[in-house]
Amino acid sequence: MPEVLPTMQKTPRPFLLTALLLLVGGVLAGCGGSSSSSGKSITLYNGQHVQTTDTLVAAFERESGIKVNVRSDDEDTFADEIVTEGSNSPADVIYTENSPALEYLQGKNLLAPVDSTTLARTPSKFNSPQRDWLGVSARVSVLIYNPNLIKANELPTTVLQLADSKYHGKLAIAAGETDFQPIVTSVARANGRTATQKWLEAIKTNATSHIYPDNETISSQVNRGAVALGVINQYYWYRMRAELGAGSIHSKIAYFEPHDPGYVIDVSGAAILKSSKNQSADQKFLAFLVSREGQEIIAHSLSFEYPIVPGVATAAPETPFDELQPNSITITQLGDGSTAIGLLRDAGLL
Numbered sequence: 001m002p003e004v005l006p007t008m009q010k011t012p013r014p015f016l017l018t019a020l021l022l023l024v025g026g027v028l029a030g031c032g033g034s035s036s037s038s039g040k041s042i043t044l045y046n047g048q049h050v051q052t053t054d055t056l057v058a059a060f061e062r063e064s065g066i067k068v069n070v071r072s073d074d075e076d077t078f079a080d081e082i083v084t085e086g087s088n089s090p091a092d093v094i095y096t097e098n099s100p101a102l103e104y105l106q107g108k109n110l111l112a113p114v115d116s117t118t119l120a121r122t123p124s125k126f127n128s129p130q131r132d133w134l135g136v137s138a139r140v141s142v143l144i145y146n147p148n149l150i151k152a153n154e155l156p157t158t159v160l161q162l163a164d165s166k167y168h169g170k171l172a173i174a175a176g177e178t179d180f181q182p183i184v185t186s187v188a189r190a191n192g193r194t195a196t197q198k199w200l201e202a203i204k205t206n207a208t209s210h211i212y213p214d215n216e217t218i219s220s221q222v223n224r225g226a227v228a229l230g231v232i233n234q235y236y237w238y239r240m241r242a243e244l245g246a247g248s249i250h251s252k253i254a255y256f257e258p259h260d261p262g263y264v265i266d267v268s269g270a271a272i273l274k275s276s277k278n279q280s281a282d283q284k285f286l287a288f289l290v291s292r293e294g295q296e297i298i299a300h301s302l303s304f305e306y307p308i309v310p311g312v313a314t315a316a317p318e319t320p321f322d323e324l325q326p327n328s329i330t331i332t333q334l335g336d337g338s339t340a341i342g343l344l345r346d347a348g349l350l
Helices: 014-031 050-064 075-088 099-107 159-163 181-191 193-207 215-223 234-244 279-289 292-300 338-346
Strands: 041-046 067-072 093-096 134-145 229-233 252-254 265-272
Touching: 041 050, 041 075, 041 279, 050 067, 050 279, 050 292, 075 093, 075 099, 093 099, 093 279, 099 181, 099 265, 134 215, 134 234, 134 279, 134 292, 159 181, 159 193, 181 193, 181 338, 193 338, 215 229, 215 234, 229 234, 265 279, 279 292
Parallel strands: 041 067, 041 093
Antiparallel strands: 093 265, 134 229, 134 252, 134 265
């Protein structure tokens, strides 16, 4: 199994914010961005990590002169809120960590088409098949483990092996995280609902008291030796390392075997609400997210997400994006998350 050797949280600490804001100025200066005063403003419902969004919004405001009013919460909370608000939603744009929330809103016919020139900047497989939302960045699911508690050769090589009783009391999961839903959907597509239900029940048993609210907690608990291994997206480990320093990292990350259902690319995306009265400014914001400037900010920021525009690569010491070997499940097959949510509820994990 390939192993990544050593080379943060949704609310950044002050010194990280300072570093990010300094980074923005440097990147924009290098890209020759100019500012204007349009007097316009848009409201962004932000389900992404605050670090990522703050950096991009500051850069966009400086370049465009358009003010972005940001509200931050979990993407599933915002998706439900937008459905409830309907045409009266104060939101203009929603920015999410994962595609299912956007697919859910698309299914409710609440999203506006994205300009074709903007969609053309990114690989079509990372965008809405109906062209109603835009892929912005990506992450990949990995195992995080503490080598003082479990050796690399003792790790599961497939996601189904997490159900093995030998991992009883050693496994951590965050079943309520929207990051976990794509893995459940992927397992269900590969193995069927019945097998997936049994798998979820088994990993619930194995996790015992280590069912945590989020991936940050999994990362912290594995790193400090409270539990042997867990499933997270790769950027949580890199963020933790950046925050704590290499000397305080006692964990490593590893991948499932190539094309395993547990080896999933998650796409972060953005969409414009059909009800927005600021469509032109909204389109400019989406275009900025996948511009060279926006993608370079992602590539060099402390978010540790993968930029997806061709020709822009992460500056972090991560496995290069084009060397990953994930399951081939598509955006359409990941769907709106309802299959995963139903299975998780039936297993008593939600």
